[in-house]
Amino acid sequence: MTSSERITKRPRIFSDPAPNGLAELFGTPRNVNLFGESNSGGFYTLRLEHRDGGLAGCRSHKGEERFVLFRSDRPGAIAKVVFSLENESNKPNTNMMASTAKSVEGRIHVLDVKEPYRGRDLGGLLFSEAIQAMRIKRGQQVLTKSCCDENSDNAYNSSLWARVRCHLDAEEDVRRHNKLINFYERLGCHVKPNVKIRYLNNNDGETYRRIPMECDINGDLPDSSDKIDSLCNDSISFLPVQLRTVTGERISVQYGSGNSVTGAQSNSNTENNDGAQLLRRVEWVAVQTQRGLTFRTTLGMHLCAEPSGKVVADRRKADAWECFCIEPGFDSDDSDADAILEEEDDFRRKKLWKLKSHHGTYLYADPVSSMFALSKEPKFWQANDGNLTATPDTPLRRLHYRKAWIFQSYSYVQAMRDKFLGFENLPKMNIREALDLLQSVPCHPFRKGPSLRSFLFHTAEVFRKMGYPDWVQLIALVHELGRIHSLDEEKMMEKSYDWTISSRTRIVGCLPPERCIFSEFRRLSPDIKNDQYNSQLGIYRRHCGLENVFLLWTGPEYMYHMLKANDVTIPSDGLLLLRFFSLYDWHTNNAYSDLESENDNDIKFFIAEFDEIRRRARRTCVSDFSGDECERLWDTHYSHIFQKYSLVDKLKW
Known part of the structure; x- marks a missing residue:
């Protein structure tokens, strides 16, 4: 099935109201800080207006038109493009057929984006809209000419009249040599051959140079113009967004086999094995529709989720396949606590969102290829500062940390120590027996994965192959054996909170770090209102040492x-x-420095290194170890280490 067939056979969008959109994703003052403003003044979107002829009394060019970009919350334009389109007179030519052809002379007179709003390719967006408007206008002229000329071949005349040449002058100050030229070249323009560069002085103390440029673009004919979306619509609001991977990189997207890449896309793409273009640096705008959001490049190509599972950006028209429904990833049904947390910007910034396609699949960023992909299982995003960032976080993980803030107070820790440090809650067993008990416990407590026993052997093997001492391998093999207490489901479900999970920890009895893990839930902690615990040192002495x-x-x-x-x-x-x-906030983020001793500081780097390798091992543990494989590793290597360090007998648990 061809691309055009796919487009014509897709279902049209219905006018159902969108439950979530731009306001829900970016609707806090901090979240909508798209352009680095110190005070954005609240949530806003952008809108685009088309003005034919410009403002009265301000028209300086024949046939002038303009697109003007506004914020929704204040008057005054933030960007504009002024352009015009005229027919060029017939030029002498020895070829009689060619001599009857009229080319189109378009011109970009002004392209201006105000200083605070640069950096999101709004200039490229305006340029693209202007070029597209000239194409469509020229196509309409072709149709009119062909219909009026009874003796002409319509298709022949269309091919003659559809040629477009657009001229512009790149005017830049000499200190930013070629910066503006490179910008227009990314948009598909080129410097005119054999032209003279002019140097100007505008009486502002700066020297400028003016470089004539042009672009040659074949126009769209009227019968295809209905397949093109424009942002210039009173009912359309949009925002520039950047779509990023978990690590903060730009997400690559397949442009589509057989399609050419132009403009800002052309300098940042490669070709995959299917002959399709991979766009690696793309600027996006999120467009609010009645059914959800569409994502289109600043040059007009929409992100499309295909039934096959492919994600491409090769359609200029947004139909059902280009729409994504925004769904929240709930982490609690505690409405009272949510009401408290909603007051915190940090809580709203870290909310989870799902981008659900028309086919019921979920958009995500593949962590290996850094490309868009679709999953049958829910995948999640976080929205802040004009970014939509893929996250490995899940509602279950957030719920666990939320409960940790609620339950894990200083008094809770003391009660658990009293309960478990007598080591009478489980029968005696050796390490090998404890490992076998974890064969049924998943490695990832918040998603599917191999068994915890497999992960522990895998992690120990990673440290072994890297040449770490045998006692480090031992710690790697036992560091999550505390999970055997989770097998007592009756006790675990008393408060539906599993304390055995190896999650990021913190110190109780003093004020937690400002940016600690899931700090958006800190207001739920009982200790936060206790003056004894909410100071920098709390109950501890300065430099008392972390062992205390x-x-x-x-x-x-x-x-x-x-x-x-x-x-x-x-x-x-x-x-x-x-x-x-x-204790990630200590060994990596350098928190709790007032409590650490000199000995703590000496070992900090080694502990951070261990944690980094352990987390890397979790990501690479993708399959289960068989019972025979675990037995072989134990008998040939690890049993000797445990015997060396007095860990072969049955232990108190």
Whole structure:
């Protein structure tokens, strides 16, 4: 099926109201800070107006038209393009057929974007709209001419009259040599051959140079103009957005096999094995429609989700396949707590959103290829500062951390220590038996994946192959064995909170860091209202050493105390590794410096390194280890390490 057949056979958009859109995604003062303004004044969108002839008394060019860009919340244009289109007189030519042809002379007179609004390719958007308007206008003239000329071949005349040449002058100050030229070249223009560059002085102390440029574009005929969307519509509002991967990179998109790439796209694309263009640096606008959002490049190509699972950007018309329904990724049904949190910008910035296609699939950024892809399972995005960023976060993960802020107070930690540090809650067992119990526990507590036993063996093998000491391999193999307590489902479901999960930890008894993990939920903590705990030092002395602080009660914290209680001979650095690898705010973000001792600072880098390798191992653990494989690894290598450090007998749990 060809691209044109796909377009004509797609269902049209119905006029159902869109439940979520631009206002929900970017509707906070901080979220709509698209252009680096210190105070944006609230949520706004952009709208585009077309003015034929310009303002009365201000027309300086024959046949002048303009597109003007406005903010929805204040008067005054933020950008504009002024252009005109005229027929060029017949030129002498020895070819009689060619001598009857009239070409089109278009001109971009002004293209101006105000300083605060640069950097999102609004200039490219206006240029594209102007060129498209000239194409369509010329196509209409072709049809009129062909219909009036009874003796002409309509198709022949159309081919003659559809040629378009657009002229413009790139005027730039000499300090930004070729910056403006490069901008227009990315839009498909080129410097006119054999022309003289003029140098100007505008009495402002700057020297400018004016470079004549042009672009040659074949016009769209009237019978195809209805396949083109324009942003110039009273009912359309839009915002420039950047679509980014988890790591903050621009997401690549397939332009489509057999299609050419022009404009800003042409300098930043490669070709894949199918002959399709991959666009690597694309500026997008999110357009509000009645059914959802469409995403189109500033040069007019819409993002399209195909039934096959492909995501391309090769359509100028937005129908059902180009529309995405914006759905929130709920992490709680606690409306009272949500009402408190909604007051925090940080909470709203980190909300999860799903982009659901017409086919019921979900748009996401593939973490390996950094390209758009579709998934049958929900995938999530976060919206802030004009960015839509793919995130591995899930509602279940957010719910877990939310509950951690609610439950894990200083008094909760003390109660859990009293309950579990007697080590009488489970029967005695050795490490090998504990590992086998985790065969049924998933490696990823918030999504599908291999077993936790497989992950632990995989992680230990990673450290082994990298040449780390045997006691580091041992810690890698046991660091999540605290999850065996999660097998007691009755106790775990008492408060529907699983403390055994190895998640980011923090210190209780003092004020948590300002930017700690999931800090948007900090207002739910009971300790936040306790004057004893909400100061920088809290209950601790300055530089008391992290061995003297209380951490959240988690699986690794439990394992640290369990190994100490069983009199193992693991080096002290190994035990510190086990306890503090999840204290990310300390070893990577340098929080809690007022509490750390000199010894803590000495081992900080090593702990951060361990945590980084462990997280990398989790990402690369994609399949289960068989029972025989685990048995072989244990018998040939790890059993000897555990015997060396007094861990072969049955232990108190």
